[in-house]
Amino acid sequence: MLNENIKRIRKSKGLSQEELAIKLNVVRQTVSKWENGLSVPDSSMLIILANELDTTVSELLGEPVVEPTTDDLKILSEKLEVINLQLAKRSITKVKTIRWILISLCAVIVVIFIALASMNSFYLNWNYNDPELAVAGTILHGFEFLFVRLAPIVFLTSVVGVVVTYKKR
Structure with missing residues (x-):
């Protein structure tokens, strides 16, 4: 055949x-x-x-090609509808998760900013002749230096991300 x-x-x-x-x-x-x-x-x-x-x-190969009946098409469309709803729910859950991660990141940045502002760079008054204090003070100063420069960019990006995730689709 x-x-x-x-x-x-x-x-x-x-x-x-x-x-x-x-x-x-x-x-x-x-x-x-x-x-x-x-x-x-x-x-x-x-x-x-x-x-x-x-x-x-x-x-x-000579196998008969069966044309789908309307019942088959109806069942198939119902299955596709269920799959589409599941995908939509998964997408919404993903967006909500991203939104809450971004909100949490903003909150952490604000808390660290408040902590650094309240400390008022107290480590600058330490005795840097002591090697352990010198290392700790250098690490704190490096962290504060980088944080003050990078945190505003990360914060604004997170805020934009939160706004975008609230935008109507």
Whole structure:
């Protein structure tokens, strides 16, 4: 049945054995063997053959193609609707999670700013001749230096992110 279907579909497309062979990157004799039932294409070649002939592998193999009924279409559309609702819920949950992470980041930045402002760089009065205090003071000063410069950018970016996640879709 495969050999007859290949020949019938090839002829209906107006292709010669040579033209089909060129499209499939095989020799003409290979197509001839398929059509005469002397050999069959392997599974990967069957897929390529079906694509070149604008048909399905099932049709090439002679399996009846069942047209979907309206009941099948209704069931399929209901399943797709359920999947779409699940995806929408997942998307909303993801947006809410991102929003709360950004709000938390803003809160942490504000708390650290308040803590640093209330400390008023007290570590600058330490005795830096003591190596342990020197290291701790340097670390605190480096943290404060970087934080004061980077935190406003991160804070504003987080605020914009929160506003964007509240935007109506």
